[in-house]
Amino acid sequence: MAQNMNQRARRLVMGIPLVWLLLLFVLPFLIVLKLSFSQEQLSIPPYAPFLHWVNGLPQPLLHISNYTFLFTDPLYISAYLYSLKVALVSTLFCLLLGYPMAYVIARAEGTARSVLLMLVILPFWTSFLLRVYAWIGLLKHNGVINNILMYLGVIHQPLTMLQTDFAVYVGIVYSYLPFMILPLYSNLEKHDVALLEAAADLGARPFTTFLRVTLPQSVPGIIAGSLLVFIPAVGEYVVPSLLGRTDQLMIGRVLSDEFFENRDWPLASAVAILMLLMLVVPIMLFQHSGGRQMESHR
């Protein structure tokens, strides 16, 4: 009886996330997938029905024209490549900045550690949109940074920073840095100090110890943090729209334009599906390394 209850409770607990995923991820995904194979049409909704009735039997109409179109118009390919480049470079900078920060936090004592962690999380208390807007004020021609540099005499002409790649990198690195720091911190914090002492005892200088003991053991943290930055950065919409170039779009912006400006839902869906396929590879890599890590730490 008790075991029966237990089993039911377990099923319920496992069922909640399952239902959640089915309703809010799998189902919408299938709808988008279906849409991407539909044909655009001036109607409400703005696409032709997916199922076509032939002799009383439903026949799906698979239009791959949306996908072929993506590869014929250079706008899309360039947007994909640019998004990948921006996401990669931003992830790299987040890693370079975030690793030392996570390391220091993990090695800090009691109160200092809590304060530092708090500072990492603090920006989330303000709206993301607002924080990106604030960068306009900092980066613009007559903005804070230019004014300070001019006042100090470092430069004589204001620098053009807004609406450049630089501004996009700054915006994305700034926005996503906590997502790099937190998983890295949670990894580094678990490292056994005795291992560092053992390495020193065996004759390794501090930098060698870092390279051969700390770094290899933090690989799962690096992968988790990098994916948490890379995946949303590829589809980033707000930062490039507010800070980025006008002559080069990122895929997130293209997606939104197709959907809301052109009202071409099928094409927008195809853009989304292709982006998802691009991201599936790194996610699978993550799963793979995550699984391996779990095994070796049993």
Next chain:
Amino acid sequence: MNEQQAYVRIEHVTKRFDDFVAVDDVSLDVHRGEIFCLLGGSGSGKTTLLRMLAGFETPSAGRILVDGRDMSTVPPYERPVNMMFQSYALFPHMNVEKNIAFGLEQEGLGRDEIRRRVGEILDIVKMGTFVHRKPHQLSGGQRQRIALARALVKRPKLLLLDEPLAALDRKLREHTQFELINIQKALGVTFIVVTHDQEEAMTLSTRMGVMNQGRIVQVGTPSQIYESPGTRFIADFIGSVNLFEGQVLGETEARQRIRCTELGCVIRVDRHLPAARDATVWAAVRPEKIAMTREPPDGLAEVNPETENVARGRVRGIAYMGDASVYLVALDSGREVRVTLPNTARDADQRIGRDEIVFLSWQTGSPVVLTE
């Protein structure tokens, strides 16, 4: 022992953490080729002392010399010292071979030389077939061997071992103890071992130092420490002991006796005593040095307060240990005395049983007289 033989010299070393004194003005010489055990309870400062030898802590005062060289400013990675960690601290992402090779790679040795020496040390610890295993695929005893091999492969002159056997089960521990001694003899390395286990210290060490509250209270061979403890703390800490409080009767040099009311007799030691007449002293008698008989010894008619080295009591409890039995004997004063007797007779009927009246006696040489 002359000056030159002091391979490790600890001079007035003190270590303070904020206002806590972990190691308090310790001076100690350890000689080449010794197995020296630092024995103490938790918080006695033994581990802190070991960590200062390895270079993980710096002394607040005093200095440490290894082979005549002051180690004060030498970082751990440049010391001619290796350590075996209590947790073993094997690198979890490296296999056995890589773990052991790590230290040699830091010395910039060639690939072939490294492989040769790793193979050599794995043979010594009998782990040759495990080269490609990761630490998590090894048992506790196997990890212990790899940790030992990793420290020894650097051919240190001094090896520090932090509770080397604590994580092993009893059988394996006994076996490993002897193996450690053999390896130490074969390689001629000086060992400094930290342990809280007195049995481990006794069997392993050539000399040992007992630590209490940051100080070394006595240094000596295991038998010196066991047979001639300097204080009641040591007598009680090493093995078990019966401590009897009494007053020095103070007669001639040759006839020295202690009146002990709780024993109900006089303890005769016939040795020079480091205490004046009427001073309070403690006589420490090991349980195995007390004879227990059904009849009073030497045809003694009765036991009275003037009797020498014989007390009368009743057996209150018996703990059968296989090879020996521990008896708890209650004296007329209510004081309980521990007596250990070897179980020479297999037949239980011949052994003294519960509630029997017994006589306890000992040699004049058996009690150790302590003044503190």
